[in-house]
Amino acid sequence: MTRPIALLTDFGLDDTYVAQMKAVLAGIAPDALVLDISHAVRPHDIAHGAFLLETALPVLPAGTVVIAVVDPGVGGERAAVVLVTPRTILVGPDNGILWPQAAAARAADEPADFFELTNSGYWRDQVSNTFHGRDVFAPVGARLALAGDDELNALLSDMGRPLEAARRLELERAAELDGKLRGRVLHQDRFGNLVTNIRGEQIPDPGNAAVLVEDGARVLELGAPARTYSQYDHLVALVGSAGYLELAIPSGSAARLFGARAQTLQITVRTSRRTSPE
Structure with a gap:
């Protein structure tokens, strides 16, 4: 059974960016249910994206693949990563947007494992330096959505390697x-x-x-x-x-x-x- 895919971006809906990501998803995992968490994250505001992600994750179906793209450092040195928690598989840039979910899982004594994406064979053939949401994160997320639980670890090992020191982001708490x-x-x-x-x-x-x-x-x-x-x-x-x-x-x-x-x-x-x- 194909996993649901949920999208969170700061792309807005005035341009074609969201549609291009969905087109890539449909080309690889046409049966996947694609949910839109939000495309109204304040531009470049990683903490805002992490906060909205936190509000939506509790109601997502178990096993959902979340693609979170608020990526002011796109094309630079930041890594592309996958975070695996007991309920969710998250894909996005290593800029802190996924860190609060790892911290929450670990605080509950649950595993939270980061993988750095290094195998470009799972990306689109031509990768733009300005649109990794379409060219890296969407194809990776689609392929993860097709993987069964017994196939996931092998797929992640082929996609990349464990990442011990992911970028941290502490959401401001009261x-x-x-x-x-x-x-x-x-x-x-x-x-x-x-x-x-x-x-x-x-x-x-x-x-x-x-x-x-x-x-x-x-x-x-x-x-x-x-x-x-x-x-x-x-x-x-x-x-x-x-x-x-x-x-x-x-x-x-x-x-x-x-x-x-x-x-x-x-x-x-x-x-x-x-x-x-x-």
């Missing part, structure tokens, strides 16, 4: 200090919701918590996280479907409210509500 969580906005979704790096499970008692938004010299106290977007008719904080605290305006846009300042907001969650901000 800091906890004196009983308070401090985080910031990492992502703006299509609806204008501002997704922070504060995980819902980091808030031990949501009903007795208070969320503060520092917008320059102004501090907005939002009270306890809401349960739904429609619970109030003003700016709210709530834990979204990916498990991260978000700022949202029902039927509106928190991103539009804050504009360019959204990326500079400081978000604080304290464990007990007060009548006025500190």
Whole structure:
């Protein structure tokens, strides 16, 4: 059975880059189900790509081949790699975009093995110095999708060699200090919701918590996280479907409210509500 293939890139949809990658996949693994995680990663923003990848991986079918291409160093000295974890096979540049998944697996005492792709026989015949997504990662991902579990190790050994020192990237996590969580906005979704790096499970008692938004010299106290977007008719904080605290305006846009300042907001969650901000 052919494995599903999932794509994450910063290519956008204005150009033909995504279609070219899918054409290569179809030529090698025509029966593969191809899923689009996102093609709206901020251009060249490796950490943003790694964050979006983290939000999508838990719902992907086991055994999915993920091709993640946010590759400002394309054509340079960075390696092309495969990361194998118990649930997912990930293909992409060795620039840190895959590292958080390796770190998460190892933190759970699960294997996470990197392989450097060195055998160009698995790539397209002509490899552009500016488009390894099409010419290296897509053909490798397609061939991995065709491999059964009993064939995978031999295929990886033929594609390349184990890589001991993959490039690391530590995603910025919310800091906890004196009983308070401090985080910031990492992502703006299509609806204008501002997704922070504060995980819902980091808030031990949501009903007795208070969320503060520092917008320059102004501090907005939002009270306890809401349960739904429609619970109030003003700016709210709530834990979204990916498990991260978000700022949202029902039927509106928190991103539009804050504009360019959204990326500079400081978000604080304290464990007990007060009548006025500190």
